[in-house]
Amino acid sequence: MKRIILIGYMGAGKTTVGKQLADSLGLKFYDLDWYIETRMHKKVSDIFAERGEDGFRTIERNMLHEVAEFEDVVISCGGGTPCFFDNMDYLNQQGDVIYLKARPDVLYKHLLMGKTERPLIIGKTKEQLLEFINEQLAKREPYYTKAKYSLDVSLMDNYEKIKISVQKAKELLGIE
Incomplete structure:
Protein backbone atom coordinates (compact mmCIF):
# COMPACT_ATOMS: atom_id res chain seq x y z
CA MET A 1 0.00 0.00 0.00
CA LYS A 2 1.49 3.28 -1.13
CA ARG A 3 0.33 6.79 -0.41
CA ILE A 4 2.40 9.74 -1.63
CA ILE A 5 1.21 13.24 -0.79
CA LEU A 6 2.52 16.40 -2.44
CA ILE A 7 2.29 19.76 -0.72
CA GLY A 8 3.62 23.23 -1.51
CA TYR A 9 2.55 26.67 -2.56
CA MET A 10 0.14 27.20 -5.46
CA GLY A 11 2.02 27.18 -8.73
CA ALA A 12 4.81 24.90 -7.43
CA GLY A 13 3.79 22.10 -9.80
CA LYS A 14 2.08 19.68 -7.42
CA THR A 15 -0.47 18.56 -10.01
CA THR A 16 2.10 18.35 -12.82
CA VAL A 17 4.59 16.34 -10.78
CA GLY A 18 1.81 14.34 -9.13
CA LYS A 19 0.34 13.14 -12.43
CA GLN A 20 3.76 12.16 -13.80
CA LEU A 21 4.80 10.47 -10.56
CA ALA A 22 1.54 8.50 -10.38
CA ASP A 23 1.88 7.43 -14.03
CA SER A 24 5.47 6.32 -13.55
CA LEU A 25 4.56 4.24 -10.48
CA GLY A 26 1.27 2.84 -11.78
CA LEU A 27 -0.70 4.60 -9.04
CA LYS A 28 -3.92 6.60 -9.20
CA PHE A 29 -3.62 10.38 -9.03
CA TYR A 30 -5.94 12.65 -7.07
CA ASP A 31 -5.80 16.43 -7.01
CA LEU A 32 -7.59 17.44 -3.82
CA ASP A 33 -9.15 20.56 -5.37
CA PHE A 48 -14.91 30.31 -1.65
CA ALA A 49 -17.40 32.92 -2.88
CA GLU A 50 -20.37 31.24 -1.17
CA ARG A 51 -18.83 30.08 2.09
CA GLY A 52 -15.67 32.17 2.48
CA GLU A 53 -12.26 30.73 3.20
CA ASP A 54 -13.30 29.23 6.55
CA GLY A 55 -16.19 27.36 4.95
CA PHE A 56 -13.94 26.11 2.17
CA ARG A 57 -11.24 24.96 4.60
CA THR A 58 -13.79 22.89 6.54
CA ILE A 59 -14.94 21.17 3.35
CA GLU A 60 -11.31 20.74 2.29
CA ARG A 61 -10.45 19.04 5.59
CA ASN A 62 -13.38 16.63 5.27
CA MET A 63 -12.48 15.76 1.68
CA LEU A 64 -8.81 15.37 2.65
CA HIS A 65 -9.83 12.77 5.20
CA GLU A 66 -11.67 10.87 2.44
CA VAL A 67 -8.98 10.94 -0.21
CA ALA A 68 -6.12 10.28 2.23
CA GLU A 69 -7.70 6.93 3.06
CA PHE A 70 -7.35 5.74 -0.54
CA GLU A 71 -4.60 3.22 -1.22
CA ASP A 72 -1.93 3.20 -3.91
CA VAL A 73 -2.33 6.88 -4.75
CA VAL A 74 -0.47 10.10 -5.31
CA ILE A 75 -2.37 13.05 -3.86
CA SER A 76 -1.76 16.68 -4.71
CA CYS A 77 -3.02 19.02 -1.98
CA GLY A 78 -4.07 22.64 -2.31
CA GLY A 79 -1.43 25.17 -1.29
CA GLY A 80 -3.19 26.01 1.97
CA THR A 81 -4.25 22.49 2.91
CA PRO A 82 -1.35 21.76 5.31
CA CYS A 83 -1.84 25.08 7.14
CA PHE A 84 -5.28 24.53 8.64
CA PHE A 85 -6.64 22.39 11.46
CA ASP A 86 -4.35 19.41 12.15
CA ASN A 87 -4.01 18.71 8.43
CA MET A 88 -0.21 18.59 8.33
CA ASP A 89 0.06 16.11 11.19
CA TYR A 90 -2.71 14.04 9.61
CA LEU A 91 -0.94 14.03 6.23
CA ASN A 92 2.30 12.84 7.82
CA GLN A 93 0.41 9.96 9.47
CA GLN A 94 -1.26 8.97 6.19
CA GLY A 95 1.72 8.69 3.86
CA ASP A 96 5.01 9.99 2.52
CA VAL A 97 4.69 13.77 2.28
CA ILE A 98 6.90 15.69 -0.12
CA TYR A 99 7.13 19.48 0.03
CA LEU A 100 7.64 20.82 -3.49
CA LYS A 101 9.61 23.95 -2.73
CA ALA A 102 10.04 26.77 -5.26
CA ARG A 103 11.44 30.28 -5.02
CA PRO A 104 8.92 33.16 -4.86
CA ASP A 105 9.99 34.48 -8.28
CA VAL A 106 9.36 31.05 -9.82
CA LEU A 107 5.94 30.74 -8.18
CA TYR A 108 5.12 34.24 -9.41
CA LYS A 109 5.96 33.29 -13.03
CA HIS A 110 3.97 30.06 -12.80
CA LEU A 111 0.93 31.83 -11.36
CA LEU A 112 1.05 34.53 -14.05
CA MET A 113 1.12 31.83 -16.73
CA GLY A 114 -1.50 29.69 -14.98
CA LYS A 115 -4.84 29.19 -16.60
CA THR A 116 -6.79 28.23 -13.49
CA GLU A 117 -8.71 30.69 -11.37
CA ARG A 118 -7.24 30.87 -7.92
CA PRO A 119 -9.56 32.58 -5.45
CA LEU A 120 -6.77 33.98 -3.27
CA ILE A 121 -5.06 35.88 -6.09
CA ILE A 122 -7.94 37.12 -8.27
CA GLY A 123 -7.71 40.85 -8.98
CA LYS A 124 -4.16 41.36 -7.72
CA THR A 125 -1.67 43.48 -9.67
CA LYS A 126 1.73 41.96 -10.49
CA GLU A 127 3.31 43.85 -7.59
CA GLN A 128 0.54 42.80 -5.19
CA LEU A 129 0.85 39.20 -6.35
CA LEU A 130 4.60 39.04 -5.68
CA GLU A 131 4.13 40.65 -2.26
CA PHE A 132 1.26 38.25 -1.49
CA ILE A 133 3.37 35.21 -2.44
CA ASN A 134 6.22 36.34 -0.20
CA GLU A 135 3.88 37.00 2.75
CA GLN A 136 2.01 33.71 2.32
CA LEU A 137 5.20 31.68 1.97
CA ALA A 138 6.53 33.17 5.20
CA LYS A 139 3.33 32.07 6.98
CA ARG A 140 3.09 28.65 5.35
CA GLU A 141 6.73 27.57 5.36
CA PRO A 142 6.58 26.30 9.00
CA TYR A 143 3.80 23.91 7.96
CA TYR A 144 5.39 22.87 4.68
CA THR A 145 8.71 22.07 6.33
CA LYS A 146 7.02 19.48 8.56
CA ALA A 147 6.91 17.23 5.49
CA LYS A 148 9.16 14.18 5.67
CA TYR A 149 10.79 15.12 2.36
CA SER A 150 11.54 18.36 0.55
CA LEU A 151 12.24 18.73 -3.14
CA ASP A 152 13.37 21.96 -4.81
CA VAL A 153 11.36 22.37 -8.01
CA SER A 154 12.47 25.91 -8.90
CA LEU A 155 13.93 24.83 -12.24
CA MET A 156 10.92 22.89 -13.49
CA ASP A 157 10.24 24.95 -16.61
CA ASN A 158 10.09 22.28 -19.30
CA TYR A 159 9.10 18.65 -19.75
CA GLU A 160 12.63 17.26 -19.29
CA LYS A 161 13.03 19.12 -16.01
CA ILE A 162 9.63 17.87 -14.85
CA LYS A 163 10.83 14.30 -15.54
CA ILE A 164 13.98 15.04 -13.50
CA SER A 165 11.84 16.30 -10.60
CA VAL A 166 9.74 13.13 -10.76
CA GLN A 167 12.92 11.02 -10.71
CA LYS A 168 14.25 13.00 -7.73
CA ALA A 169 10.94 12.46 -5.91
CA LYS A 170 11.25 8.71 -6.50
CA GLU A 171 14.82 8.77 -5.20
CA LEU A 172 13.71 10.61 -2.06
CA LEU A 173 11.12 7.89 -1.48
CA GLY A 174 13.60 5.11 -2.17
CA ILE A 175 11.70 3.97 -5.28
CA GLU A 176 13.45 3.05 -8.51
Whole structure:
Protein backbone atom coordinates (compact mmCIF):
# COMPACT_ATOMS: atom_id res chain seq x y z
CA MET A 1 0.00 0.00 0.00
CA LYS A 2 1.49 3.28 -1.13
CA ARG A 3 0.33 6.79 -0.41
CA ILE A 4 2.40 9.74 -1.63
CA ILE A 5 1.21 13.24 -0.79
CA LEU A 6 2.52 16.40 -2.44
CA ILE A 7 2.29 19.76 -0.72
CA GLY A 8 3.62 23.23 -1.51
CA TYR A 9 2.55 26.67 -2.56
CA MET A 10 0.14 27.20 -5.46
CA GLY A 11 2.02 27.18 -8.73
CA ALA A 12 4.81 24.90 -7.43
CA GLY A 13 3.79 22.10 -9.80
CA LYS A 14 2.08 19.68 -7.42
CA THR A 15 -0.47 18.56 -10.01
CA THR A 16 2.10 18.35 -12.82
CA VAL A 17 4.59 16.34 -10.78
CA GLY A 18 1.81 14.34 -9.13
CA LYS A 19 0.34 13.14 -12.43
CA GLN A 20 3.76 12.16 -13.80
CA LEU A 21 4.80 10.47 -10.56
CA ALA A 22 1.54 8.50 -10.38
CA ASP A 23 1.88 7.43 -14.03
CA SER A 24 5.47 6.32 -13.55
CA LEU A 25 4.56 4.24 -10.48
CA GLY A 26 1.27 2.84 -11.78
CA LEU A 27 -0.70 4.60 -9.04
CA LYS A 28 -3.92 6.60 -9.20
CA PHE A 29 -3.62 10.38 -9.03
CA TYR A 30 -5.94 12.65 -7.07
CA ASP A 31 -5.80 16.43 -7.01
CA LEU A 32 -7.59 17.44 -3.82
CA ASP A 33 -9.15 20.56 -5.37
CA TRP A 34 -10.49 18.53 -8.30
CA TYR A 35 -11.80 15.93 -5.88
CA ILE A 36 -13.60 18.64 -3.92
CA GLU A 37 -15.12 20.06 -7.11
CA THR A 38 -16.31 16.62 -8.20
CA ARG A 39 -17.84 15.78 -4.84
CA MET A 40 -19.40 19.21 -4.28
CA HIS A 41 -20.45 19.73 -7.92
CA LYS A 42 -18.98 23.26 -7.67
CA LYS A 43 -15.76 25.03 -8.52
CA VAL A 44 -13.43 25.82 -5.62
CA SER A 45 -13.78 29.51 -6.51
CA ASP A 46 -17.58 29.24 -6.15
CA ILE A 47 -17.25 27.51 -2.78
CA PHE A 48 -14.91 30.31 -1.65
CA ALA A 49 -17.40 32.92 -2.88
CA GLU A 50 -20.37 31.24 -1.17
CA ARG A 51 -18.83 30.08 2.09
CA GLY A 52 -15.67 32.17 2.48
CA GLU A 53 -12.26 30.73 3.20
CA ASP A 54 -13.30 29.23 6.55
CA GLY A 55 -16.19 27.36 4.95
CA PHE A 56 -13.94 26.11 2.17
CA ARG A 57 -11.24 24.96 4.60
CA THR A 58 -13.79 22.89 6.54
CA ILE A 59 -14.94 21.17 3.35
CA GLU A 60 -11.31 20.74 2.29
CA ARG A 61 -10.45 19.04 5.59
CA ASN A 62 -13.38 16.63 5.27
CA MET A 63 -12.48 15.76 1.68
CA LEU A 64 -8.81 15.37 2.65
CA HIS A 65 -9.83 12.77 5.20
CA GLU A 66 -11.67 10.87 2.44
CA VAL A 67 -8.98 10.94 -0.21
CA ALA A 68 -6.12 10.28 2.23
CA GLU A 69 -7.70 6.93 3.06
CA PHE A 70 -7.35 5.74 -0.54
CA GLU A 71 -4.60 3.22 -1.22
CA ASP A 72 -1.93 3.20 -3.91
CA VAL A 73 -2.33 6.88 -4.75
CA VAL A 74 -0.47 10.10 -5.31
CA ILE A 75 -2.37 13.05 -3.86
CA SER A 76 -1.76 16.68 -4.71
CA CYS A 77 -3.02 19.02 -1.98
CA GLY A 78 -4.07 22.64 -2.31
CA GLY A 79 -1.43 25.17 -1.29
CA GLY A 80 -3.19 26.01 1.97
CA THR A 81 -4.25 22.49 2.91
CA PRO A 82 -1.35 21.76 5.31
CA CYS A 83 -1.84 25.08 7.14
CA PHE A 84 -5.28 24.53 8.64
CA PHE A 85 -6.64 22.39 11.46
CA ASP A 86 -4.35 19.41 12.15
CA ASN A 87 -4.01 18.71 8.43
CA MET A 88 -0.21 18.59 8.33
CA ASP A 89 0.06 16.11 11.19
CA TYR A 90 -2.71 14.04 9.61
CA LEU A 91 -0.94 14.03 6.23
CA ASN A 92 2.30 12.84 7.82
CA GLN A 93 0.41 9.96 9.47
CA GLN A 94 -1.26 8.97 6.19
CA GLY A 95 1.72 8.69 3.86
CA ASP A 96 5.01 9.99 2.52
CA VAL A 97 4.69 13.77 2.28
CA ILE A 98 6.90 15.69 -0.12
CA TYR A 99 7.13 19.48 0.03
CA LEU A 100 7.64 20.82 -3.49
CA LYS A 101 9.61 23.95 -2.73
CA ALA A 102 10.04 26.77 -5.26
CA ARG A 103 11.44 30.28 -5.02
CA PRO A 104 8.92 33.16 -4.86
CA ASP A 105 9.99 34.48 -8.28
CA VAL A 106 9.36 31.05 -9.82
CA LEU A 107 5.94 30.74 -8.18
CA TYR A 108 5.12 34.24 -9.41
CA LYS A 109 5.96 33.29 -13.03
CA HIS A 110 3.97 30.06 -12.80
CA LEU A 111 0.93 31.83 -11.36
CA LEU A 112 1.05 34.53 -14.05
CA MET A 113 1.12 31.83 -16.73
CA GLY A 114 -1.50 29.69 -14.98
CA LYS A 115 -4.84 29.19 -16.60
CA THR A 116 -6.79 28.23 -13.49
CA GLU A 117 -8.71 30.69 -11.37
CA ARG A 118 -7.24 30.87 -7.92
CA PRO A 119 -9.56 32.58 -5.45
CA LEU A 120 -6.77 33.98 -3.27
CA ILE A 121 -5.06 35.88 -6.09
CA ILE A 122 -7.94 37.12 -8.27
CA GLY A 123 -7.71 40.85 -8.98
CA LYS A 124 -4.16 41.36 -7.72
CA THR A 125 -1.67 43.48 -9.67
CA LYS A 126 1.73 41.96 -10.49
CA GLU A 127 3.31 43.85 -7.59
CA GLN A 128 0.54 42.80 -5.19
CA LEU A 129 0.85 39.20 -6.35
CA LEU A 130 4.60 39.04 -5.68
CA GLU A 131 4.13 40.65 -2.26
CA PHE A 132 1.26 38.25 -1.49
CA ILE A 133 3.37 35.21 -2.44
CA ASN A 134 6.22 36.34 -0.20
CA GLU A 135 3.88 37.00 2.75
CA GLN A 136 2.01 33.71 2.32
CA LEU A 137 5.20 31.68 1.97
CA ALA A 138 6.53 33.17 5.20
CA LYS A 139 3.33 32.07 6.98
CA ARG A 140 3.09 28.65 5.35
CA GLU A 141 6.73 27.57 5.36
CA PRO A 142 6.58 26.30 9.00
CA TYR A 143 3.80 23.91 7.96
CA TYR A 144 5.39 22.87 4.68
CA THR A 145 8.71 22.07 6.33
CA LYS A 146 7.02 19.48 8.56
CA ALA A 147 6.91 17.23 5.49
CA LYS A 148 9.16 14.18 5.67
CA TYR A 149 10.79 15.12 2.36
CA SER A 150 11.54 18.36 0.55
CA LEU A 151 12.24 18.73 -3.14
CA ASP A 152 13.37 21.96 -4.81
CA VAL A 153 11.36 22.37 -8.01
CA SER A 154 12.47 25.91 -8.90
CA LEU A 155 13.93 24.83 -12.24
CA MET A 156 10.92 22.89 -13.49
CA ASP A 157 10.24 24.95 -16.61
CA ASN A 158 10.09 22.28 -19.30
CA TYR A 159 9.10 18.65 -19.75
CA GLU A 160 12.63 17.26 -19.29
CA LYS A 161 13.03 19.12 -16.01
CA ILE A 162 9.63 17.87 -14.85
CA LYS A 163 10.83 14.30 -15.54
CA ILE A 164 13.98 15.04 -13.50
CA SER A 165 11.84 16.30 -10.60
CA VAL A 166 9.74 13.13 -10.76
CA GLN A 167 12.92 11.02 -10.71
CA LYS A 168 14.25 13.00 -7.73
CA ALA A 169 10.94 12.46 -5.91
CA LYS A 170 11.25 8.71 -6.50
CA GLU A 171 14.82 8.77 -5.20
CA LEU A 172 13.71 10.61 -2.06
CA LEU A 173 11.12 7.89 -1.48
CA GLY A 174 13.60 5.11 -2.17
CA ILE A 175 11.70 3.97 -5.28
CA GLU A 176 13.45 3.05 -8.51
